[in-house]
Amino acid sequence: MLEKVSLKMLDLSNSKKTGMACLFIYMLSPFSLHADFKPTKPIEFVVHTGPGGGSDLLARFIVQTVEKENLSPVRFQINNKTGGSGVTAMTYMAEKKGDTHTIAVFTGNWLITPLTRSETKVSVKDMTPIARLVLEPALIAVKSDAPYKTLKDFIEAAKKSPGMLKQSGGSSTSRDNVVRQLLMKSTGSNWTFISFPGGGERISALLGGHVNVMVIEPQEAGEHIRAGSLRVIAQVAEKRLPGFSNIPTLKEAGFNIPNVPQVRGIVMSSGIPVDVISYYENLFYRLSKTATWRKYLEDQQFEDGYQKSAELSHFIDGYTDQMREILKEAGAKVIR
Amino acid sequence: MLSNKRSMLINGNFISGLVLAALGSYIFTQALNWDYMTIEGPGPGFFPYWYGLAMVFLSLLLVASAILEARTSENPKTVNWSEVGRALSAWLLFSLSVFLMKYLGFLIVLSALTWFVIKFMYQQNQKIAITTAIGISVGFYFIFAYALQLNFPVGPLGL
Amino acid sequence: MEILSGLFNGFSIALQPLNLLWCFAGVFLGTVVGIMPGLGPAATIAMLLPLTFGMPPTSGLIMLAGIYYGAKYGGSTTAILLNVPGESASVVTCLDGYQMARNGRAGAALGIAAISSFVAGTVGVLGLMLLAPPLAKIALSFSSPEYFALMILGLAMVVLLAGDSMIKALLAMLFGLWIASMGIDLFTDASRFTFGSAELLDGIDFVVVAIGIFALGEVFANMEMQGGASLLPVPKGMRELLPTMAELKACRFAFFNGSVVGFIIGVLPGAGSTIASFISYGLEKAVSKHPEKFGTGVPEGVAAPEGANNSETGGALVPLLTLGIPGSGTTAILLAAFVLWGLRPGPLMIQDNPELFWGLVASMYVGNVMLLILNLPLIPLFAQILKLREYILYPIIFGISIVGIYTSSSSFFDCWMLSLFGLLGYLMRRLDYPTAPLILGLVLGDSMERALRQSLMMSQGDLSILYHRPIAATLLFISLLLVCLPLFRNFNQWRIRAIEDNG
Numbered sequence: 001m002l003e004k005v006s007l008k009m010l011d012l013s014n015s016k017k018t019g020m021a022c023l024f025i026y027m028l029s030p031f032s033l034h035a036d037f038k039p040t041k042p043i044e045f046v047v048h049t050g051p052g053g054g055s056d057l058l059a060r061f062i063v064q065t066v067e068k069e070n071l072s073p074v075r076f077q078i079n080n081k082t083g084g085s086g087v088t089a090m091t092y093m094a095e096k097k098g099d100t101h102t103i104a105v106f107t108g109n110w111l112i113t114p115l116t117r118s119e120t121k122v123s124v125k126d127m128t129p130i131a132r133l134v135l136e137p138a139l140i141a142v143k144s145d146a147p148y149k150t151l152k153d154f155i156e157a158a159k160k161s162p163g164m165l166k167q168s169g170g171s172s173t174s175r176d177n178v179v180r181q182l183l184m185k186s187t188g189s190n191w192t193f194i195s196f197p198g199g200g201e202r203i204s205a206l207l208g209g210h211v212n213v214m215v216i217e218p219q220e221a222g223e224h225i226r227a228g229s230l231r232v233i234a235q236v237a238e239k240r241l242p243g244f245s246n247i248p249t250l251k252e253a254g255f256n257i258p259n260v261p262q263v264r265g266i267v268m269s270s271g272i273p274v275d276v277i278s279y280y281e282n283l284f285y286r287l288s289k290t291a292t293w294r295k296y297l298e299d300q301q302f303e304d305g306y307q308k309s310a311e312l313s314h315f316i317d318g319y320t321d322q323m324r325e326i327l328k329e330a331g332a333k334v335i336r
Numbered sequence: 337m338l339s340n341k342r343s344m345l346i347n348g349n350f351i352s353g354l355v356l357a358a359l360g361s362y363i364f365t366q367a368l369n370w371d372y373m374t375i376e377g378p379g380p381g382f383f384p385y386w387y388g389l390a391m392v393f394l395s396l397l398l399v400a401s402a403i404l405e406a407r408t409s410e411n412p413k414t415v416n417w418s419e420v421g422r423a424l425s426a427w428l429l430f431s432l433s434v435f436l437m438k439y440l441g442f443l444i445v446l447s448a449l450t451w452f453v454i455k456f457m458y459q460q461n462q463k464i465a466i467t468t469a470i471g472i473s474v475g476f477y478f479i480f481a482y483a484l485q486l487n488f489p490v491g492p493l494g495l
Numbered sequence: 496m497e498i499l500s501g502l503f504n505g506f507s508i509a510l511q512p513l514n515l516l517w518c519f520a521g522v523f524l525g526t527v528v529g530i531m532p533g534l535g536p537a538a539t540i541a542m543l544l545p546l547t548f549g550m551p552p553t554s555g556l557i558m559l560a561g562i563y564y565g566a567k568y569g570g571s572t573t574a575i576l577l578n579v580p581g582e583s584a585s586v587v588t589c590l591d592g593y594q595m596a597r598n599g600r601a602g603a604a605l606g607i608a609a610i611s612s613f614v615a616g617t618v619g620v621l622g623l624m625l626l627a628p629p630l631a632k633i634a635l636s637f638s639s640p641e642y643f644a645l646m647i648l649g650l651a652m653v654v655l656l657a658g659d660s661m662i663k664a665l666l667a668m669l670f671g672l673w674i675a676s677m678g679i680d681l682f683t684d685a686s687r688f689t690f691g692s693a694e695l696l697d698g699i700d701f702v703v704v705a706i707g708i709f710a711l712g713e714v715f716a717n718m719e720m721q722g723g724a725s726l727l728p729v730p731k732g733m734r735e736l737l738p739t740m741a742e743l744k745a746c747r748f749a750f751f752n753g754s755v756v757g758f759i760i761g762v763l764p765g766a767g768s769t770i771a772s773f774i775s776y777g778l779e780k781a782v783s784k785h786p787e788k789f790g791t792g793v794p795e796g797v798a799a800p801e802g803a804n805n806s807e808t809g810g811a812l813v814p815l816l817t818l819g820i821p822g823s824g825t826t827a828i829l830l831a832a833f834v835l836w837g838l839r840p841g842p843l844m845i846q847d848n849p850e851l852f853w854g855l856v857a858s859m860y861v862g863n864v865m866l867l868i869l870n871l872p873l874i875p876l877f878a879q880i881l882k883l884r885e886y887i888l889y890p891i892i893f894g895i896s897i898v899g900i901y902t903s904s905s906s907f908f909d910c911w912m913l914s915l916f917g918l919l920g921y922l923m924r925r926l927d928y929p930t931a932p933l934i935l936g937l938v939l940g941d942s943m944e945r946a947l948r949q950s951l952m953m954s955q956g957d958l959s960i961l962y963h964r965p966i967a968a969t970l971l972f973i974s975l976l977l978v979c980l981p982l983f984r985n986f987n988q989w990r991i992r993a994i995e996d997n998g
Contacts, residue, residue, distance in 0.1 A: 430711070
């Protein structure tokens, strides 16, 4: 049954055929390859946000899906190691060297924070990548009564009155600001970025007409678009999202800037034996193919970002280099 | 003259005023390292600059009024150092418990702390001290770890 | 009419036996986590979220919302009995609640907290039901300059929280501002006052400071003397356990004030319940005939903040349910719950899912009644804790403080900070520095700095944005009046003395 499902998935997927095929072989002969390692006690699942944060909700959904679909012989136990913008959790993982029963959710922050913070002593380089799970796309939205019909309109307006238009967003190293920096640089325009700590405050500022534009998550924006209070002028994604098939991606709209995905996945500490890596790799591969997971991705409007360990390791290197360049250009002090 | 000077030295307002003035100057000098203004608006140094300055000003005011008071008041408040000593040793005990918690686990340390407080700080007999110490730990275990499923720092015995 | 039929429909959902059960489960759990310091409603809801996937969304929402508003009831218990704020919003309740307990009125304080919570909680639901859509629109017109003015109004409360020395109160507030600015600066990514420690990148958790300064500081101060006079008197009999008619009468305005202030501030996505309780406490003191008695255990001083933090819940649900905008950590998790249930919170939700909205509103009326019935009989039970000898009580407070801090972050560093702030709390008591202004500065400092910088970014550095907008100007004017209040009082006293001298 499981094989059949994954076969179907294979047919549907249009990228990374070879990688998938390899995994497919894993699937057919799980015992010959993974008989060596079996977890013997509950698996500690480290999360760097408090209960209810983005990574925490993802982790709790994973735990629930693992239980529901019977993917693991032992329980997953969430441990919220909050503090230090994720640094506390990263340090904790680095200390767990060789621990085969501890995994953690990582996000783009884990890759970016060590680049600029002298307080951090560890980075994802000191850990073992296991699987990339989701990519979170974004939309660029304006208020529906704004004069900008396309991103080009907005950029033109920003060029006319530099610094007068405003964007609401998160911290200065957040994706929102990175996208802005890239756009401003490639078009020679200029507008102001105003930081708000909470997502609610960012949308309120846009809806209330206090700022002009926002990089917003599709799921956050969906209802406001349906109610007619927001208009999407571009999407920050590799390919168009199913719910927004008439909106161009940045590339399609003629803005040739690198895509900045928000990424989440699983890492372990360093010094993990190969058979253990492939055990977890396989577990999360099976997870990513379950119907429950598919529905979750659809509801949250995430892109399926599954990558196995080796690919993820490659991705992390590329992503870190890219972010280093972007941060340098944005004027941040890069120390690593 | 001498007693005047002494009362000034042990005057809490005078000392805490000086400490806060030092803190204020520290905040202020740190703030100078950060941008006061950026192109987009006030920088990270803007706010600490002003409250650091306000802190220096107000604490010096406090110091000045303490000196004036010391001059004029005839009966300076005396500090009962044995009371302060008891409170500070309670604090030291608490800090020691936090330190030991990492190695011995929460429940053991809580019992030890309870026992010590009862036996030595309140000089009750051994029976009361030991039963309460055990009782409190068992109670904490049942309410927090068992019923509410919270995790404590765990020691070598898994407690 | 539409509202009546909606409400009727809502009650027919909320009164189904199963939903009643979920409602009870929610408010009961809420009370429990409210009592436990550190374990907040946000964490509880997140942990229980997976359980609700199998339920119909309305039942799930009824239960999770029950946890949310139930926790506000429970938060006052430890604040009054042990001076340990069970929740961030209960800090203000400590000020007069714990003093009432010291005066032997612990039962009355708990009773007033429960009654005020009930009244204000109900008013909050009423507001949610009647005013939600129009109010949400008004809330959107609130922007950074208005928030800045609101925070200034909050900080102006320091005038009312000061004890004998205004200088010391201001210094304590500035110290709070300093702690508030520790960590990464949101705007520029600079780290401020982290002393090279990664743990300080997120700043110091408010709960750590509050429990350290209020609870531990108090215990250390009480331990100065062995068997000192500080042991709390135990209320005897029903009479001493319940608030008297006179006390309830004194709270009449506080019930109203707490309900209204809490609801209005709750509607604003960028404010929060701690600010609501501080402002309503300040307002109560400002209009009181005997402001000097505040802080010594007056019932209004419990009723106003407790009311405000309960009606805040109804207010906070307004932007959540009508716009899909969360204003706090807890509402953000409720929002996540909606999405996981496959619902889409936003401007059309009430229209698309009327049974959800009306079911919730009706369940909140029911839940508030349940909470009152649940909490009143608990008072004599909780009051028993005062019978404990001090040498048993203090280790329990030590234990609860550590559990409260450690379980929310699993961090030993936070426990060290707790110990440090315990020492600070003791020293402040010893040296006669008021503690409430420090908490005030800590709660408001961050938001105020942010709002100021956001405003000036919006106006390209033009300061007039701060006072050219009507709401902001009004709030700033009220703050100015507040700051001048002691001057008027002093002048008045001087005038009376002058007249007496002449006579």
